[in-house]
Amino acid sequence: MKLDNKEKLIWEVSTQTQLPPVPDKDAVWDRLVQEMKIDQNNFGITKKESSWKLWPNMGNKINIAIAYGLIFALLSPLAYNFFFTKKILTGNAQNETILLSDGTKIILNSKSKIIYGRNYNIDNRSIKLTGEAYFEVEKNDLPFTIETTYGVISVLGTSFNVRSREDGFEVGVNDGRIKLSNESYSIHLSKGQFIEVESSFEEKDIVDISIKEYPDWINQKFYCNETRLDELCSEIERTFDIQIKFLDQNLKNLTITGIIEASDLNDVLYTVSLLTKHKFKLEDDICTIL
């Protein structure tokens, strides 16, 4: 190749870009192996579910065969785990702090459920979550995974909040990094990042956490940012185990922005009343917004 002077200069100078040192390859490999395991775990779960769906379409003979198969399946280690799992539930107005054998701390918000196997921290660290919980995951060799109806979350060691309720899915990270996967996407959330979706999530849903003390419920506060009044009220119902009724159904569509102290029910209701400019009446467990 014949180069003129300008090209020669470009040729020389283009090698001078400074690149960061290559990370420790063994450590990267260890992390990669963990991610590969998570991938295999998820694979197993989908397979199991699809076989359940096949059942109703089968003929009689096959049903008998499956019945025998089921008896054998019950004796298998997989079924053992399935039936010998631990379940922790909270009702309205209940929070529960769970300390797992690996040192991981889970604070379960009201009306929520987690399920995990007896072999937790022996050959896996997988749990299932319905509802909302705050996680402080201890780092160890086993990847920590959370299954929700919206997708799977996998982490190594970090603190974050997950809300997986009927009205939507929300995840915010206070420390470290986590990975979220659903059928179509796999995205990373870092410290200070947050997603809130109604159905499936993707990369573009990532935003920064806008509130100071996240998550609000751990700090006994309700953070509202153009939150619909009925959404806030169902949160109040769960937190204080009351029922809230609206005299005027149109009120449900009001949106509220602000921070509400959530330590005392009367204070909460008073604030809501101020914000909506509507009075309330509290009788036993039923609050009516007039």
Add this chain to the structure above:
Amino acid sequence: MKEIEKNLLKKVKNSDKTAFRQLFSDFYDTLFRFVAYRVRDSDLAEDITQETFLRVWKKRESLVPEKSFFSLIARISTNLCYDHFRHIEVRNRHQNQLPDFGKSHFDDPEKVTQANMLEEEIHRIVNEKLPDKCRSIFILSRMEGRTNPEIAGMLDLSVRTVENQIYRALKVLKKNLDNYL
């Protein structure tokens, strides 16, 4: 195309983890630096490099051992970089800010020498103006110091093509660097 690489790929296709580790060891450094050149951030480069290898493993059954492995991982990682840039752009637009990735910026303009500025401009033009294949070849040549026959072997191309692509890169750079030369 090297026989060893082909054999490793065949084994990985059959879920051989030891072979995958070997492939990882052989290609990690080059891919990390390749991605780091593109995204200019060490942590992000580490993530993207790891995700690239993870995707190879997930899709191992569809590997084609006869095809160049570096071309494959270069393509996967480049797409991941695009995803990242698109995401930043969306976020910045959301916050009504101008995107600032890939633009040259100096901590202390007084201390920046002419050569540094030229280097920075080359870096920016390689990232922004060169087509993917041309950029891969240019980076392998200039940053990794690979010879043209080596690059041809890695990417399963003819030496002639490699030479042409490098020449093309130099032309694009020269054209865009008019104010600096």
